[in-house]
Amino acid sequence: MKISIQKEDFDLGVEVKAISGNPKIGAVASFIGLVRDVEMTLEHYPGMTERAIGGIVEEARTRWQVMDCSVIHRYGVLKPNDQIVLVAVASGHRGDAFAACEFIMDYLKTRAPFWKKEWSAGGARWVEAKDVDDKAAERWR
Amino acid sequence: MKVKVLYFASIREKLGRDAEEIELPAEVATVASLRSHLRSRGGAWEDALAEGKLLRAAVNQDMSQPTAAIKAGDEVAFFPPVTGG
Numbered sequence: 302m303k304i305s306i307q308k309e310d311f312d313l314g315v316e317v318k319a320i321s322g323n324p325k326i327g328a329v330a331s332f333i334g335l336v337r338d339v340e341m342t343l344e345h346y347p348g349m350t351e352r353a354i355g356g357i358v359e360e361a362r363t364r365w366q367v368m369d370c371s372v373i374h375r376y377g378v379l380k381p382n383d384q385i386v387l388v389a390v391a392s393g394h395r396g397d398a399f400a401a402c403e404f405i406m407d408y409l410k411t412r413a414p415f416w417k418k419e420w421s422a423g424g425a426r427w428v429e430a431k432d433v434d435d436k437a438a439e440r441w442r
Numbered sequence: 443m444k445v446k447v448l449y450f451a452s453i454r455e456k457l458g459r460d461a462e463e464i465e466l467p468a469e470v471a472t473v474a475s476l477r478s479h480l481r482s483r484g485g486a487w488e489d490a491l492a493e494g495k496l497l498r499a500a501v502n503q504d505m506s507q508p509t510a511a512i513k514a515g516d517e518v519a520f521f522p523p524v525t526g527g
Contacts, residue, residue: 334527344451346519349503374526386527406527412505415526416451427452430523
């Protein structure tokens with residue numbers, strides 16, 4: 302199980318390969334989030350971020366078969382089309398891989414301490430949290 | 443008792459600081475009472491931590507409710523709802 306909060310970019314192929322070594326793994330589902338439209342600065346709470354994501358991954362493991370996973374979230378300055386976040390889950394079968402991947406992403410959105418500040422011609426503004434993200438996370442209760 | 447308090451994102455900017463150590467009076471023993479204690483400093487504090495404002499708090503790096511207890515040596519953080527992913 303890999304959790305990394307980093308400034309650097311990441312490579313999906315490398316991450317998938319790293320979690321697919323076990324011959325019992327029959328499925329890997331992955332999600333990548335990209336920066337839409339405007340440049341942004343991402344801030345996080347070092348220590349708590351890793352801890353929060355670790356807790357989310359542990360919860361996913363109690364619900365589905367998660368044989369390995371990789372969660373990477375970037376911080377710092379990011380430009381349109383840059384990769385922000387990766388969640389990849391390896392499992393025996395696709396159902397568990399898909400579900401765990403979506404669950405981890407939905408919980409990360411509402412529980413991991415990251416904040417986005419967008420920069421546009423009009424100046425800088427902190428992104429507001431969205432109800433739709435809370436609703437997405439509530440589905441899993 | 444002494445606690446460490448951290449501020450993030452828009453709260454940090456409004457307050458002009460990211461962390462401090464504070465000596466608290468004995469009656470300040472929950473997240474909510476710490477928030478109102480800080481608010482009593484007035485000015486930017488009253489605004490950034492205003493009662494109606496939607497804020498989150500963490501105690502020792504765990505997301506916590508306003509009723510959560512705080513004790514000496516704890517790390518308490520205040521921040522807006524998160525927007526990662």
